[in-house]
Amino acid sequence: MAVITPCCCMQRSPPLALVVALLCGLCPALAVDRPQVRVSGRQLLVDGKPFHMKGVNWNPVRRGGKHPEDLDFRGFVETDAEIMALAGVNAVRTYEPVTDTEVLDVLWKKGIFVLNTVYVNAADPIDTVVERMTAVMDHPAVLMWVVGNEWNYNGFYKKLQLEVARTLLKDTARKVRSVDSTRP
Numbered sequence: 001m002a003v004i005t006p007c008c009c010m011q012r013s014p015p016l017a018l019v020v021a022l023l024c025g026l027c028p029a030l031a032v033d034r035p036q037v038r039v040s041g042r043q044l045l046v047d048g049k050p051f052h053m054k055g056v057n058w059n060p061v062r063r064g065g066k067h068p069e070d071l072d073f074r075g076f077v078e079t080d081a082e083i084m085a086l087a088g089v090n091a092v093r094t095y096e097p098v099t100d101t102e103v104l105d106v107l108w109k110k111g112i113f114v115l116n117t118v119y120v121n122a123a124d125p126i127d128t129v130v131e132r133m134t135a136v137m138d139h140p141a142v143l144m145w146v147v148g149n150e151w152n153y154n155g156f157y158k159k160l161q162l163e164v165a166r167t168l169l170k171d172t173a174r175k176v177r178s179v180d181s182t183r184p
Contacts, residue, residue, distance in 0.1 A: 004118035034140045055091035073103045085110040098137040113143035144184045147172045
């Protein structure tokens with residue numbers, strides 16, 4: 001998806017300037033554009049083409065560990081991404097936010113998009129989604145934002161009544177859309 005074209009970095013001292021530009025992330029020709037994601041009817045489109053998700057929920061916690069205390073995206077991403085790619089997985093949904101761009105880089109290189117959960121627990125103020133989203137909003141691996149996990153059964157982990165949970169869901173979704181209206 002990234003297109004490398006000659007630019008000012010390569011015209012000066014091609015090998016050295018390119019290495020410096022790569023290491024510093026300064027070369028505009030090497031920038032990776034975010035895919036355009038939208039929904040048309042019941043079809044998810046990525047860069048205008050239908051996208052068929054082959055995904056899994058990804059919650060990397062060591063054996064015997066406890067969620068969310070022992071959640072370790074960084075520690076598991078290399079191995080898990082390799083296994084998922086070999087299995088044909090092209091999308092993962094998380095139970096907690098991934099805000100580490102290095103984790104997203106590994107998934108992106110393996111062709112795996114992320115449905116990034118940014119709000120799951122009513123104990124958190126709605127505005128926490130802003131920081132969680134802006135940390136990774138420009139990363140091409142982020143396919144969409146997720147609010148809640150079985151919120152209609154667990155009341156956002158605070159046993160909220162269904163109508164209260166539904167209102168929280170709508171308010172949080174509005175906040176998400178106000179931060180990023182370019183993704184579902």
